[in-house]
Amino acid sequence: MIRFDNSYARLPSGFFTRTAPTPVRDPSLIAVNEELAADLGIDAGWLSGPEGLAMLSGNALPDGATPIAQAYAGHQFGGFVPQLGDGRAVLLGEIVSPAGQRFDIQLKGAGPTPFSRRGDGRAWLGPVLREYLVSEFMAAMGVPTTRALAAVSTGEIVIREMAYPGAILTRVASSHIRVGTFEFFAARGDTERLRLLMQTVIARHYPQAKGALDLLDAVIRAQAATIAHWMALGFIHGVMNTDNMAVSGETIDYGPCAFMDEYHPDKVFSSIDSRGRYAWSEQPQIAVWNLAQLASCLVPLMGEDLEAAVEDATRVVHTFPAIYQDEWLKRFAAKLGISRPRPEDRSLIEVLLTQMAAQNADFTRVFAGLADGTAAAEFADPAGFAQWEKLWLDRIASEADPKAVMRRANPLRIPRNHQIEAAISEARDGNFALFHKLDRALRTPHEARAEWDALSLAPTPDEVVRRTFCGT
Numbered sequence: 001m002i003r004f005d006n007s008y009a010r011l012p013s014g015f016f017t018r019t020a021p022t023p024v025r026d027p028s029l030i031a032v033n034e035e036l037a038a039d040l041g042i043d044a045g046w047l048s049g050p051e052g053l054a055m056l057s058g059n060a061l062p063d064g065a066t067p068i069a070q071a072y073a074g075h076q077f078g079g080f081v082p083q084l085g086d087g088r089a090v091l092l093g094e095i096v097s098p099a100g101q102r103f104d105i106q107l108k109g110a111g112p113t114p115f116s117r118r119g120d121g122r123a124w125l126g127p128v129l130r131e132y133l134v135s136e137f138m139a140a141m142g143v144p145t146t147r148a149l150a151a152v153s154t155g156e157i158v159i160r161e162m163a164y165p166g167a168i169l170t171r172v173a174s175s176h177i178r179v180g181t182f183e184f185f186a187a188r189g190d191t192e193r194l195r196l197l198m199q200t201v202i203a204r205h206y207p208q209a210k211g212a213l214d215l216l217d218a219v220i221r222a223q224a225a226t227i228a229h230w231m232a233l234g235f236i237h238g239v240m241n242t243d244n245m246a247v248s249g250e251t252i253d254y255g256p257c258a259f260m261d262e263y264h265p266d267k268v269f270s271s272i273d274s275r276g277r278y279a280w281s282e283q284p285q286i287a288v289w290n291l292a293q294l295a296s297c298l299v300p301l302m303g304e305d306l307e308a309a310v311e312d313a314t315r316v317v318h319t320f321p322a323i324y325q326d327e328w329l330k331r332f333a334a335k336l337g338i339s340r341p342r343p344e345d346r347s348l349i350e351v352l353l354t355q356m357a358a359q360n361a362d363f364t365r366v367f368a369g370l371a372d373g374t375a376a377a378e379f380a381d382p383a384g385f386a387q388w389e390k391l392w393l394d395r396i397a398s399e400a401d402p403k404a405v406m407r408r409a410n411p412l413r414i415p416r417n418h419q420i421e422a423a424i425s426e427a428r429d430g431n432f433a434l435f436h437k438l439d440r441a442l443r444t445p446h447e448a449r450a451e452w453d454a455l456s457l458a459p460t461p462d463e464v465v466r467r468t469f470c471g472t
């Protein structure tokens, strides 16, 4: 059983609609995240049993749940949509973990809500398994992220380009409040609810913040750190719309996301991002753009003097690049084994990245190979790398334990797109063995094990996946 304490559902009307999950025909368990369950104080045995399955599939409401669909708006690919909201997700409630942290428990794919518009409120197996694997890998790498508590199949069919098996992901987040949640009330000129939302976010995520400007500053810092983490793993979110940006700083809404194999800064994977708005190298600028939207929402809460408020908010938004650059340098320096980076380390990193791009080197394998002396093999023309390597070895000669620093920063394995696609394809035939193998292997991405060696390999040319489809 779960002890719920549903603070969001106690907010006044306008923040959500009460919506129960729609039962499914024939649910079965795909995975339960026992480690996460333990951290949350949930009995994994109960969760895997009949009552747990009934909850995870939306077939029974556990005691204390007050299911809601949250309202939010958002800028999608730059265009404002005043009403989005949870169209295929239901928030069952919140729990406070044994460590005293509050978490949302949400079913993604739980059936239609008043925000579904023309959608069916459902998810299919592919996006559910992708989010499960990728979000748990991110957590294993220490990246702020929502988590996956469970995945179930529904025994129903979901129609997209064709018929697919339906599934539901149980997502855990420190909250699901988005930049788009602020935009929802700001666009309606509802300053009263906007202020209440701000107070809610401050109390829940940034208790030290004294007001709207402080909150903006805190979200900017959190996002700068998260995006730097993404960049250092070669991660491309794919749909960085403001409704997919959590104010907690957690990575959220894994849709057509992917990690790069061959390094190139312009990489895009999402099938719906035809113009490359959310390419890997664009992500920091897009974050600033999104945070500028948050800033303009918060301006009315910054005091009587509107002009001064706009000036303050603008100044704070403009701090993002410097904060981000520091985070970036810290992350990429660690990838080279440098624990206290100096400004000139930036060009050392950039020279390596330029060589990698010119030679289509595999992002993960180059960095993982630095600690083992196998990185040169990733370059078609190792001479340039050898030159760089001399400079690099000079630089890290004074570091206390560069290999340990590198091994922490550079995973041996990432959730490679072709592996995820293979796991999804087998799962569609009812075989979850590869999914479970990836799940286990990606929880300890630094650990070398013979049975996992093949998972470190880059895709062969015909294994390469060029597009990933939207998370619907």
Ligand code: AMP
Pocket: 084, 085, 086, 087, 088, 089, 115, 116, 117, 118, 119, 120, 121, 122, 123, 239, 241, 244, 253, 255, 471, 472
């Ligand atoms: P996304 O950008 O994929 O996170 O989704 C954008 C909006 O579309 C959100 O309001 C979602 O709730 C909604 N949405 C996405 N897929 C579905 C679906 N299958 N049924 C209903 N609403 C959906």
Ligand code: MG
Pocket: 243, 244, 253
């Ligand atoms: Mg979304």
